[in-house]
Amino acid sequence: xxxxxxxxxxxxxxxxxxxxxxxxxxxxxxxxxxxxxxxxxxxxxxxxxxxxxxxxxxxxxxxxxxxxxxxxxxxxxxxxxxxxxxxxxxxxxxxxxxxxxxxxxxxxxxxxxxxxxxxxxxxxxxxxxxxxxxxxxxxxxxxxxxxxxxxxxxxxxxxxxxxx
Numbered sequence: 001x002x003x004x005x006x007x008x009x010x011x012x013x014x015x016x017x018x019x020x021x022x023x024x025x026x027x028x029x030x031x032x033x034x035x036x037x038x039x040x041x042x043x044x045x046x047x048x049x050x051x052x053x054x055x056x057x058x059x060x061x062x063x064x065x066x067x068x069x070x071x072x073x074x075x076x077x078x079x080x081x082x083x084x085x086x087x088x089x090x091x092x093x094x095x096x097x098x099x100x101x102x103x104x105x106x107x108x109x110x111x112x113x114x115x116x117x118x119x120x121x122x123x124x125x126x127x128x129x130x131x132x133x134x135x136x137x138x139x140x141x142x143x144x145x146x147x148x149x150x151x152x153x154x155x156x157x158x159x160x161x162x163x164x
Contacts, residue, residue: 007108010039062112
């Protein structure tokens with residue numbers, strides 16, 4: 001597991017006006033001023049931020065989004081982008097093609113940090129399960145201080161309510 005440092009870029013994905021689809025946006029807001037990493041808001045079209053991401057010459061890219069990976073509401077999943085293609089994961093708003101392209105364009109280790117959504121309808125509020133998971137996961141990232149422990153601890157699926 002690589003160490004996170006100044007060469008880490010976090011790309012948040014989502015739409016805060018679509019319930020749990022705002023998980024990436026919320027995560028970015030919680031960590032932006034609390035971590036030494038570059039945080040880029042990719043909105044609901046992260047492919048438009050590719051050149052900005054590549055300009056930082058990242059070693060690690062973490063793409064944060066709501067995604068259906070078959071978990072329970074609020075579950076959290078972290079996986080290298082290479083595990084997405086064959087894993088049967090629907091990357092709600094973050095196509096595997098985008099993360100694979102980032103890996104090739106930047107030569108970085110690309111991970112996706114996903115939150116299992118409950119609801120993503122327009123003008124719906126974020127579910128308490130996802131909001132709680134986003135807050136706990138953001139806190140875990142801030143506390144890890146780039147030691148690599150965050151990536152190691154988050155690998156796989158963490159159930160809602162568990163500390164990452």
